[in-house]
Amino acid sequence: MARPDLRPVASLWIGDRLTWFERVAIQSFIDHGHRFILYAYDPIEGVPAEVDLRPADEVLPRPERDLSDRARRAIFSDTFRIEMILKTDAIWVDTDALCVAPFEPVDDCFFGIEKHTGVVSNAMLRLPSDAAVTRDLHRLLTASEPILPWLRKAKRIELRHARHRGERWDMTRFRWGESGPRALTFYLRHHGLHGRAFARHVLYPLNFPLNTVLFEPSYTLSAIEQPGSLSVHFYGGTKHRMRELGLLTPPAGSYFEAICARHGIDPAAHPLPALPAEERAAP
Template sequence: MSSPQRRPVASLWIGERLQYLNQLCLASHVQQGHQTILYTTHKVENVPEGVEVRDANDVMAIDLELVQGTSASFWSNVFRYKMIKKDDAIWIDCDAFCHRPFPDEMDNIFAGHGMRGALNCGVVKIPREGELIDMLLDYYDNLPDYPPWFNKNQRKKLDRQKDDVPHSEKIYKAERTAFGPQAFTYFAQQTGDYDKAMTPDVLYPVPFQLNDIFYDPHGRVEGWFTDNTLSVHLYTNGTKPWWRKNPPLENSYAWRMCQQVGIDPKQALE
């Protein structure tokens, strides 16, 4: 592993054990020379060498009961902007592989994703001072009755939630991405930052719908890359159970990257 020389990147892990793809992605940033920080809620037993572990409470308290009613990704959507405000680091999901180092001069690192014009926030860096981060943090800290972009059907779904459920959980259950891409896209549109988005090939070169290609020994994953590609999202939330419970096939992209970074998948299967 390289000694950290480049700007810091950071992520959050809620749980006690990383899966091999998460190890791979974190270690890839270390290998590319980034100071790599993993905030945790528990003692994690298999953090890759070179990753700096910190207490998530240093950024914000994580309500583990609310995690049960929502998801770990729900909390990461709030955590990432509070982390940027505190550390001025680049947020990376634990399934974002570092293809090339992030240039030091980039202060707006986010990209469009898919075909609907939405922004993704799996890898994101915005200025720690400014209208966009202020609007995002205000949204999370002072949740409205309905997110301002909710349509009539989304509002009805929220209204059908049980009265004793926390309001944030109601919003999450009405629209799973209301704290992630939907919020980021909406507020970036309000501030004019939407136009600063990179093209998908920079951070999300392979479409989510094709994520099986990472495990195909005959797949041409690199055919999706361009000279601008910095990060490759592996979409572990869409990974089929087989690939979480079995090592990748030899010569697949996942296998080759594990070889390159020095991760043994057999040691961290689900």
């Protein structure tokens, strides 16, 4: 049962089914007392019974463009979470983020440093809905022909000239991550909020896009869940690597097996989808 003193957490799923990879992450929040809201545009198989499944149209209308492209899907997700923060009191969490302890924002802020360079990830995020940082992020992500304020001055001038000539573009023009961690970090620094970010070990103890340690039998719970950690971010690259290796369920003795047992998830009932043979890694 959800604890009334805890904020709800929420995410968006684009797809037709959840695997054990997402289910264990979702269940971990429920087990720590959070209400979990999952937004979706279409029916989903494998949603845990305790999840509050909601129409994503409540936050943002269904996108007109196809989201099969990975970059476009990521940008839409970055935009969706800011819209959700503006309209609800929920904390955004990616469906590959495990809850190790309850999430409790301070002054409506909840975010953490992901890399030694000070980059703040938006995988777990809460900002004040009426704050300038939130408004600036929303303005950038919903702009036509956006011009990123952290680009070199010459590049910004070039883009302004292009806009004046009638050229059209959106956030897909820019590098991966510019609409997410890069934008968030820039505006947090600009508005003097970067210092409120949790240290790396709190939300991102494993800050790599591919974490083989999560499915290797030699790594224990204590080696991964550090003292003071509130979360472990799996990263989608880890899931893809397991599929490349033909590992559709957690190997025996692995961290993934341990957390599935801890949260009552049966991986065999919701395995990862197999890749075609030509896409699998060589033995």
